[in-house]
Amino acid sequence: MTEWHYEKEGRRHGPLTEKDITTLITQRRIHANTLVWHQGQLAWVPLNTTLLAAALPTTPEHEPPPLPSYRLNNTIVWLLAFAPLLGFLLESIVAILIYGRRGFGYSVYQLLFTHPFWYLSVILNIALSYRDEHNLKKAGIDTSGYGAMAWLVPVYLWRRAKALGQAPSYFWVWVILFGIVLLMAL
Numbered sequence: 308m309t310e311w312h313y314e315k316e317g318r319r320h321g322p323l324t325e326k327d328i329t330t331l332i333t334q335r336r337i338h339a340n341t342l343v344w345h346q347g348q349l350a351w352v353p354l355n356t357t358l359l360a361a362a363l364p365t366t367p368e369h370e371p372p373p374l375p376s377y378r379l380n381n382t383i384v385w386l387l388a389f390a391p392l393l394g395f396l397l398e399s400i401v402a403i404l405i406y407g408r409r410g411f412g413y414s415v416y417q418l419l420f421t422h423p424f425w426y427l428s429v430i431l432n433i434a435l436s437y438r439d440e441h442n443l444k445k446a447g448i449d450t451s452g453y454g455a456m457a458w459l460v461p462v463y464l465w466r467r468a469k470a471l472g473q474a475p476s477y478f479w480v481w482v483i484l485f486g487i488v489l490l491m492a493l
Contacts (some may be wrong), residue, residue, distance in 0.1 A: 311359070314342040314351060316452070319453055329362040338449045339363050340373070373447030376471040383442055386469065387435040387460065388477035391484040394428025395491070401427060427489075432460045439467075461485075 311328045315337065323331075331337045332354075339355035347355030386393070400470060401424050436457040443450050453466030461481060468475035 309345045312344045313337055313354070317465075318322060323455050325359070328359055332359070333363075334361045335451055338451075340449075341472050371447065373449070376448075379446055379448070379471070380442065381477075383435060383439040384464070384482075386479050387432065387439055387464065388434055388480040389484060390432045390460070391428065391488045393482060394431045396429050397431060398424040433458050436460050443467075 310322035311323060311325060313331070313408070315493070316407055323452045324388065327342070337354065339353065339360070339413070341354045342351040343354045343357060343359065344351045354360065426490060440450050440457045442461070444454070448471070452469075453463060453470055457465045461478060464478040464481055465475055467473075468478055
C-alpha cells in the first residue's frame with residue numbers, strides 16, 4: 308500500500324492512504340497543483356501529474372490552467388499594501404471637504420482626531436483585498452486557502468504571498484505603514 312505525503316503552506320503532511328488523499332481532494336482541501344510525494348518518487352510533484360489526478364473534479368477541457376504566479380497582475384495587492392497610508396489621505400480629504408470651512412482654525416490632523424473617519428480606511432482595505440482575491444480567481448488561482456480571510460487584511464496578505472510562492476513584501480509594507488499611521492494617531 309502506497310503512503311502519500313502532501314505539502315500545504317510550506318509543511319509536509321502524511322503519511323496518508325490514497326483514500327485519505329482522495330477525501331482531501333473532494334473536500335477541496337488540496338487541489339491539482341498541491342505537491343505530493345510517495346516512496347519511490349525522486350521529488351515532490353503536482354498532484355495532477357500522478358495517478359491521484361483521477362480523483363480531481365472534472366473541469367471543461369477548454370478551461371485553461373491557472374496563470375503562473377510570476378505572470379499575475381499585482382497592482383491591486385500593492386495598492387492594498389499602501390492602503391493604510393492611502394486611507395489616511397482619504398480620511399484627510401474627506402475631513403477637509405466636510406469641515407474645511409467650519410474647521411478653519413484647525414489643522415487637518417486636529418480635524419481627523421476630533422471627527423474620526425477611520426471607517427473609510429477600513430472600507431478601503433477590505434474593498435481592495437476582496438478585489439485582489441477576485442482578480443486571482445479570474446486568473447484561475449484557487450484562493451480557498453486564504454480568500455475567506457480577505458476582510459482580515461494582514462492575514463490575507465501573508466497567506467496570499469505564501470500560497471503563490473511570492474516574497475511577503477506587500478505584507479511587510481502594509482504592517483509598517485499601519486504602524487506609522489497608528490503612531491501618528493498617538
